[in-house]
Amino acid sequence: MPRKEGQKGKLLALLRLFERRTDPEHRLSVPQLIRELEKQEIPTERKSLYSDIETLREAGYDIEQQRGRGGGYYLAERQFQxxxxxxxxxxxxxxxxxxxxxxxxxxxxxxxxxxxxxxxxxxxxxxVSGRVKTMNESIYYLVDELHTAIAQNRMVTFRYYDWDMEKNRVLRHDGQLYRVSPWVLAWENENYYLIGCTGTGEECVVRHYRVDKMTRLTIVKADRQGRKLFEEFDPAAYARRTFGMFGGPQAKVRLRCAARLAGPVLDRFGMDVTLLPQPDGEHFDVWVDAVLSPPFWGWVCGFGGDIQVLDPPEARTALARLAATMTAQYGEVE
Missing domain, CATH: 1.10.8 (Helicase, Ruva Protein; domain 3)
Structure with missing residues (x-):
């Protein structure tokens, strides 16, 4: 091997030793470095080793030396600490x-x-960690494909599925292809969602889909629709409205909340909402944009009687029906 190529190989081997075998608590002395290089059949002299270490330093690697007992050389700074x-x-x-x-x-x-x-x-x-994991191994490639479609301004098609009680995948709409214009990939409730639109022109409607429930994703040779719809689209506001990314009718809802719930309300709907203190000093009203879906009702009911839905009437009716259904299931409380 020519001397120049051999020197490059030696420097790489030395760098790998510093990266894998050393840190501020673990150092290698010069004799140890020489022995490790010789194990790789790279003959090394003490004088040349000092020169190699200096070359690595000049290349930007933070190689420090600690003197004294147990001392030696080590890589002090890394790309990630x-x-x-x-x-x-x-x-x-x-x-x-x-x-x-x-x-x-x-x-x-x-x-x-x-x-x-x-x-x-x-x-x-x-x-120490034992969290529930998705079963869809292909999600990383789906995310990558969706990013590609967005960058190329292309529409996508895919099939969408749910799980049945036997934990089998069941395609929605008998396996019919979904044709969607992809615009945003959002991370919400520990899941990836594609936010896009279906339809064309003025008939475009915003939809969202869980990426891990997609299969047979294909980028098609058709430009995306809905550009005007998404020019001022706010993904964060959309996620706040669609609790748990469930679908449902969207409405501006007026809530009357106990004063102590200011924090949870601001956490849920953001700092842009206005809290209107009531004359009793113990409540405030707030208007929020929400999708009238099970997660929204669950959030409201989670605070018991401390949150009351005031408007619109259809929201009050929907919540009353939910309460009646729950009462019928569990019976009146004496």
């Missing part, structure tokens, strides 16, 4: 849209960004 990697591992492990197998693959890649000693800490962190 250990606390950052722990945050990323937590995010991967907590994500429901990632299958267990894909989570493990991603975490192994993240471990490769740390020293082997630090990687063990990431492994211990993973072991």
């Amino acid at each position: 250990l606390p950052e990697l722990k945050l990323l591992v937590d995010a991967v492990q907590a994500s429901r849209f990632l299958t267990r197998r894909k989570s493990e693959q991603l975490i192994r890649k993240l471990e490769g960004l740390a020293s082997e000693h630090q990687a063990r800490q990431l492994q211990r962190q993973v072991a």
